[in-house]
Each structure stands twice: as C-alpha cells, then as structure tokens.
Amino acid sequence: MNATIVRLGVRAVLGRRRGIMLFILPVILILLAFVVRALAGEGTDTAGHLLPPLGLHVLLPLVALIAASSVLAPEIDDGSIVYLLAKPISRFTITSSKLVVALGCTVVFAVVPILIAGLILATGTPLLAVAYAVGALVAGTAYAALFTWLSALTRHAVVIGLIYVLLWEGLIGGLVSGVRWVSISWWASAIAEAVDDRLRLVSPDLGLPYAVIASVIVVAGFVLLAARRLQGFNLTGDE
C-alpha cells in the first residue's frame, strides 16, 4: 500500500462526474427503503424483497464496477499510467493500493447503504441487516478485485464487467442452480445466511467454508493477476 497512490485514486474516483453516480445509487436504495417501509411496514419479509434483488445483485456490483474502473482505467486510457509504473514502487503495491480505493468506495457507497437500508426495513431485527452487510462486504471485495483486474486487462472493462454481472450473476445465476458454485453473489448470500440463520437465500445449500474459501481465492487471485498484468504492461491502442 502506498498512501500517495491511494490519495490520488480517491481523487480520481470522487473528483469528477462519476462521483455523482456513486452518490446517487445509495441514495436511491435508502429512499426506496423508506418508501417500502411506509408502504409495507417493517419486517424481515420486506427486507427480503428489497435487499437481495436491488442491494446485493444490482447496487453492489455496479458500485464496485464503477469504483474499480475509475481507479485504473482512466490512467490507462490517457497513457499516464506509464508515469506511475516508472516509479520505483512494486506493481503489487500499486495494484493493492488501487484495490484499497475501490474497496473503500464499495464499502462507503454500497455496503454501508445496504446496512442502513436493512436497519430501516427491519428495525426490529438488526442482525438481519448486519448479515446482509457482511455478505455485501465479502462480495464487494471480490467484485472490486475482479473488476480491478478486468480494467487492467482491457479497455472495455465496463462493458465486459456489466455483461458478467447482468448475464452471469443475474440472469444465468438466477435460472441455473449449479452456477451458485461459481458466482460471487451466491457466495455472499451463503455468508449472509451463516451470520443470521433465519435467512434462506441459497438453495440447495452451498456451505459456509466453500463460500469463504472461494471468496478468498478470488480476491487473492485477481490481485495477483492484476499485478502480473501491470508487470508486463504495454500501451496499445485500439479504436
């Protein structure tokens, strides 16, 4: 980790227009939580209707994607990444510093709002909100690592990341139950279940150890891959 890279990364994410989008998404979630609570009253059921589909499957991956692609992609796009890479800082340090920024944004703009929305919707059972937030934290870390690697890999990281999130995690993951073994959002659901055992999100069961180990492997693997990618980085132009 390098404090200067982190500081510059935070400014890159929040400094420009993309910062607005990161603010808008959690505001929508929390406003919607208030609306739904006013409509349907508080309870674990209403939280179950809103938090998994909107929070875990839409807000979290989108925020992680926007944050991760704004820490690395603009520098690669305009070529200024070479000045960073020319510094005597290991590529692993650069990658992990970038990841820390992406993860921090994901926590602030997705995990905490999910916790708040959960507390609004199910005030009586705060453990439920905590369970969703823990799941979101694990999934957010995995998404941030994955998308950081993706934006080091290709200039079309946002589009590819969106297709992955929408089609694999969203559409196919919802239809084909075997996908739960290789889907970040299902691992997050399994971890949330383990925190609050009243939750029934994954069926058939996935098992906490598998979910934890898989998440750790994904995070570590993609950080190393991203660092590896930056080690042999050459600037190429397409389109």
Add this chain to the structure above:
Amino acid sequence: MSSPSDPRVAPPRGVIHDIGYRPYAGPRLGEGQVAFSLFLTGLRNCFGLGRSGKSKVLPLLLLVLMVLPALILVAVMVQLKMDQQLLPYARYAMVTQLLVSVFVAAQAPALISRDLRFRTITLYLARPLRRSTYVLVRLASLTAAVFILLVAPLLVLLLGGLLADLSVWGQVRGFLEATAAVLVLAAVLACLSALVSAVTTKRGIAVAAVIVVLLVSYTVVSAIQGISVDQGNDTLGQAVGLFCPFTLIDGLQHWVFNAPPSTPAPPEGTGIGVVFLIVTVLVLAGSVTAMLLRYRKAVSV
C-alpha cells in the same frame, strides 16, 4: 558563374507551375444526402460494421442472443403442436430487456460520446449539415439499430407462427401491434441513452450510467410494484410503472392494444392510460430538446 549577390543579375522570381492538380468540379451533395449517409454509417456502426473486428463481437453476439430464444420458442411450439405462441409478441422485449439494455448501453456511447470527447463533431459540422440535423440523425441511427434488435426476434416468431398454421390474422395482428410498441420503445431507449451519453462523454462511464438508468429504474419499479400489489394499493402500482422505459411502454401497449402485460400492475382505465401516453410523448420530446440544447453548448465551447 555569378553569385546570388551579383547586382548585375536580376534576383530569381517565383513561378507557379501548373502541374495538373484539379479541384473537385463534380456535383456537391446537399444536407439531405449528408444526413442520409451519416444515418447509414451510424446504423452500420451500431452493429460494428465499418468498425474494428473487436467492435463487431458484442452487438452481433447480442443480436444472436436476442433471436435465439425466439427460435427455441418456435421449435418448442411446433414440436408440441400448440395453437398459440408460447410467449406473446408483446412480452418479448420485456423478457429480453437485459440484452436490450446492454446493447443500448454499449452502442449509445460509441455513437454519441466519442464525437464530443474527441471533438470530431466539428468535422461533421464543417459539412453542409446543421447541428440539429446531426443530433436528429444520430438519434435516428440509434433508434433504428435498437428497433432492428427488437424486431428481429418478433419476425422469427411470426414466421414460426405462420409456418405452424396458426391463425394468420391473429399472428399478423400480434406482430404488428408489438412492432409498433417496439418502435416507440426503441425511440425512448435511444433518446434517453443518447442524452446520458451526451452528458457523460467518457465512454466507459457513459456505459455504466446508461445501465444504471435502465437497470436501476426497472429494479426499483418492479420492487415497488410487487409490494404495492401485495398491499392492494393498485393506483400506486400502476403509476410507478411510468418511471422505467420498459414498464412505461409495456403499460402503453397494454392500454392501447390490450396486449398481455409483463408487470403485475398494468394501467387499467382511460385516465391512467392517457397519463402513460402523455409521459411517453414528454420523455421523447424532452430528451430530444435536451439533446439539442446540450449540443448547442458542446459545439460553441
């Protein structure tokens, strides 16, 4: 030999040689032809034609993925010898909305953002092409591309239905109604996404912004609709459908054609139906106006 400084020799004078270059003297096409060729290029670019090989992959893959379910549905329908379509024409766009959203999100910024970001728009406007024409042509290209994406599977369903000896008039009518609705949907999606990508000129971030607009609005709308139907609050459930392009057009076609709805709370009755129509018109007119205003600023800066 005399040196150049020799005062007796006149200094060399420049001569213009005619070496045969000729100016273009043929007919010059007017704004109409420029606009048409810009429309055609834009439409081709939406599907990656005339762009790099990498750019062809995504749109053509999405087109295939759009048509594939229609082929499967037709095959199943023929195999089971059913007397109606498995999926009504009117619901196809809603069922495949993820693919449509990705297509719009990927292609609108490609068409809109780059001209603004790299300032190539000044080159277009150096031709006999007015700013407003450029904006409208870009919107038309995008609308046409989305329309092709949406109507291709409907054509497959229609052909399948006709070959399976379903009632001709019923099939053609369902197809035509759905085609009209899909045209409006394509226009709404194109105008909204073009506006978003004209405001956020960075390509990557414009893609994400369009997806946020389309996906988050749909998720929010369906969450509120589900809950309000549970609570028996029909008015709210119907009204909230106005806030997402897909549910808006779904409600509109349900009201106009009495098409089978894809949401739990479609608009029932003339009052709310008229509201759906007015909102559709306002969204279209509003985003086109906003686009025109945006480009007035973009070009003068």
